[in-house]
Amino acid sequence: MxxxxxxxxxxxxxxxxxxxxxxxxxxxxxxxxxxxxxxxPSPLETVLIALVGCDGVIINGVAKAMSFDYSGVDFACESQIDVRGPKGVPGIRPYFESGKLDITVYSNEPDERFRKLCKNVEFRCPVMNLFAAAKVDMTVTWTQKPAADYNGNVD
CATH class of the missing domain: 2.20.25 (N-terminal domain of TfIIb)
Structure with a gap:
């Protein structure tokens, strides 16, 4: 453990x-x-940071296990919270109501393998599963773009 x-x-x-x-x-x-x-960043913003960071790690691990070739990933994430919840208003939860996560994977892999990667990442990502367990209404959109289009820099 x-x-x-x-x-x-x-x-x-x-x-x-x-x-x-x-x-x-x-x-x-x-x-x-x-x-x-x-x-x-606010504590709740760091939760979103944890989500995209964890997805990045899990994508890498799943890709290695699948021999899935990709050149990078871009994320865009946002969430909605009813600010009355953290103020203690009864009946309003003090955490995210909903969220949106857009994941763009830069890869030339066939669509079938891309879908398999997506499914495995969603199953394995600890932070994504915390959102699911908390019943946060998450919309996750996966997009695949050509590997040569990636121009990210993590340094």
């Missing part, structure tokens, strides 16, 4: 300093419009 460790501190404000393994500290904050200092 994989164990993850995170330590954090919050000085009675909206900004939280987070330490994971031996990486530089990460931070979360809220936008100024919600009483924060807008110095870092």
């Amino acid at each position: 994989g164990v993850r460790h995170v330590k954090a501190t919050n000085a009675a404000g909206t900004r939280t300093k987070i330490q994971v393994r031996d990486f530089d500290a990460a931070y979360t904050d809220e936008p100024a419009s919600l009483g924060g200092t807008n110095s870092a």
Whole structure:
């Protein structure tokens, strides 16, 4: 079983300093419009970051297992939340109501193999499955474009 460790501190404000393994500290904050200092992504934005990051890792693993050749992936993700939920309004859940995830895979693989990759990623991705378990109404759209069209840079 994989164990993850995170330590954090919050000085009675909206900004939280987070330490994971031996990486530089990460931070979360809220936008100024919600009483924060807008110095870092919000905690819910980091959930979306986790979703696209996890999908990237799982796509890579599934592609290797399938010998699926691809040159890169682009993601666009958004979510909707009823802001009354985190304020404690009864009957309103304090997390995402819905979300939209667009995944563009740059590959020249046949459509049948592309669909198999998509199905396996959706089955295996831990964060995507957390959204499903929370009954977040997620719309996931997969698109395939030619491998030569990828121009992303992760550095």
